[in-house]
Amino acid sequence: MYRGFEETRGKESAESVVVIENLKKSFGNEVVLSNVSLKLFQGENLVVLGKSGSGKSVLIKCIVRLLAFDEGKINVLGYNIGELNNTDLGELRKKVGFLFQSGALYDSMTVRQNLEFPLLRIRKELNRKEVDDKILEALENVGLADALEKMPSQLSGGMRKRISLARTIVVDPSIMLYDEPTTGLDPVTSQEISVLINEVQKKYKTSSIIITHDIECARKTATRIVMLQDGAIYKEGSLTDFEKSDDALIKAFFMQSGT
Amino acid sequence: MKIYRPAMSDRRSVKGLLNGTMRLGEKAKAQKDDITLLLINSADVVLFMMRVAKETFSRDFEFKEFFRQCFQIGYKTLPLITVTGAIIGLVLTIQTRPVLADFGAESLLPGMVAVSIIREMGPVITALICAGKVGSGMGAELGSMKVTEQIEAMEVSATHPIRFLVVPRVLAATLMIPILVLYADALGILGSWAGVNIKGSVSFVLFFYQAFSVVDFLDFIPALIKTFFFGAVIGFVGCYKGYNAGRGTESVGVAANSAVVVASLLVIITDMIAVQITDML
Ligand SMILES: Nc1ncnc2c1ncn2[C@@H]1O[C@H](COP(=O)(O)OP(=O)(O)OP(=O)(O)O)[C@@H](O)[C@H]1O
Numbered sequence A: 001m002y003r004g005f006e007e008t009r010g011k012e013s014a015e016s017v018v019v020i021e022n023l024k025k026s027f028g029n030e031v032v033l034s035n036v037s038l039k040l041f042q043g044e045n046l047v048v049l050g051k052s053g054s055g056k057s058v059l060i061k062c063i064v065r066l067l068a069f070d071e072g073k074i075n076v077l078g079y080n081i082g083e084l085n086n087t088d089l090g091e092l093r094k095k096v097g098f099l100f101q102s103g104a105l106y107d108s109m110t111v112r113q114n115l116e117f118p119l120l121r122i123r124k125e126l127n128r129k130e131v132d133d134k135i136l137e138a139l140e141n142v143g144l145a146d147a148l149e150k151m152p153s154q155l156s157g158g159m160r161k162r163i164s165l166a167r168t169i170v171v172d173p174s175i176m177l178y179d180e181p182t183t184g185l186d187p188v189t190s191q192e193i194s195v196l197i198n199e200v201q202k203k204y205k206t207s208s209i210i211i212t213h214d215i216e217c218a219r220k221t222a223t224r225i226v227m228l229q230d231g232a233i234y235k236e237g238s239l240t241d242f243e244k245s246d247d248a249l250i251k252a253f254f255m256q257s258g259t
Numbered sequence B: 001m002k003i004y005r006p007a008m009s010d011r012r013s014v015k016g017l018l019n020g021t022m023r024l025g026e027k028a029k030a031q032k033d034d035i036t037l038l039l040i041n042s043a044d045v046v047l048f049m050m051r052v053a054k055e056t057f058s059r060d061f062e063f064k065e066f067f068r069q070c071f072q073i074g075y076k077t078l079p080l081i082t083v084t085g086a087i088i089g090l091v092l093t094i095q096t097r098p099v100l101a102d103f104g105a106e107s108l109l110p111g112m113v114a115v116s117i118i119r120e121m122g123p124v125i126t127a128l129i130c131a132g133k134v135g136s137g138m139g140a141e142l143g144s145m146k147v148t149e150q151i152e153a154m155e156v157s158a159t160h161p162i163r164f165l166v167v168p169r170v171l172a173a174t175l176m177i178p179i180l181v182l183y184a185d186a187l188g189i190l191g192s193w194a195g196v197n198i199k200g201s202v203s204f205v206l207f208f209y210q211a212f213s214v215v216d217f218l219d220f221i222p223a224l225i226k227t228f229f230f231g232a233v234i235g236f237v238g239c240y241k242g243y244n245a246g247r248g249t250e251s252v253g254v255a256a257n258s259a260v261v262v263a264s265l266l267v268i269i270t271d272m273i274a275v276q277i278t279d280m281l
């Protein structure tokens, strides 16, 4: 049995909304995550850095059990992910927003239908007008209110990414998992997205994990940074810790835009 | 070597056992062990079937998606079926006539053609065409949804992708393919009438009467029943291949292709089994 949210509220999990302990995940003989332990605290923006292929996407997919992990423990909002039954998993997923690296817009649906899809299924209590208002608000947030009736195939890559971000925030999740929210966007839009991430965090008190290669985005949004390397957490600290670090690997990451 | 241990949630159930077998599969794939792979794949198919069956009878049935799929399958294959149905009837008639003429039994022509269309040609040819058109379409569509993470996006949007994507498609195929077969039968018979009229002229009423004096109920019902199975097979294989597509873009093509191959093969095998069963009755 999982432990309900209420039950654990007064205890240590009230502070940390996601607790990952000794997570291990491999595909066949390829070990991707060998030993990852990580905490996400209430209301913070945790930036995850790491080389391409270091398993960042795999890590956040394990958090909502899109991928089953091999060993270790993941606790999200008091739910023990490894042992959840399907009903509870569904309930938990309603509280977690997931921005996919590829955007993952449904290409057989218009932008409006794309946003409606999670909204009608997760926030069943809303009436028609509230749904429309929320859709419009989310689209305005990403600056694409006029794309409402377009098909994803009519949008550019960056626009698709923004629509998909709108689709994630439209349901007001309490935890957000962003997989490279600014990759492939121009500097101006990336900046706007970073601002938006901060706004969402302040407005709805969400806790977020942000995977990114974009150091500017990390600078803007991070309350804390962890770096993933060789299947484990390589370094954890604040932005200044990272910027002051002498470690060659970390330097390589922060060099790209010297300030 | 480490002994395989199923995750906690997997213990104590058939599904758990199958899931366990699945994970063994990743090791087997690495070692290219054929027999283990075969077992794994069978376990995978059974597991998928169980999930589809379970979701079929779940409370929130996706009616809208179901009707959309019915339209897609029915309407979009209609021109193809129209042309093939009519041509099959025509050609069959032209080819059979000389043989019957040798025996002076030309009056049997409508009946013979009708029987072969209703019993065999109509169902099998329609099903094979649908395996090509519908099966590959489903394989490609679900395959690309898988590759571009759309299926995962559905999962995190509190929607079971099997319930939303697979169940409506399988049911729509199961329902629409029999209807398409009936339509193909009708056009086949019309085509046959046209074939008869190339040499000499027979009124449609007479032709119809001659045809259906030979065809009886027992030709019709088993032939119709098997088409439901054809539909289910095509829908299931198309969805299974698409849903389980690999990770790269090329796996979309692979999924579509193997959906057609496997669905066509299974249609023929199902036909053989159906004929055997009908024969015993
Ligand atoms: N479903 C899967 N099946 C098999 N291998 C996988 C699967 N998902 C990921 N991998 C492998 O896991 C490794 C890590 O992948 P992941 O997508 O997490 O990298 P990443 O850190 O997100 O990289 P990037 O920054 O390029 O997105 C890769 O080697 C990849 O091939």
Ligand SMILES: [Mg+2]
Pocket (backbone or CB within 6 Å): A056, A057, A058, A101, A179
């Ligand atoms: Mg990634």
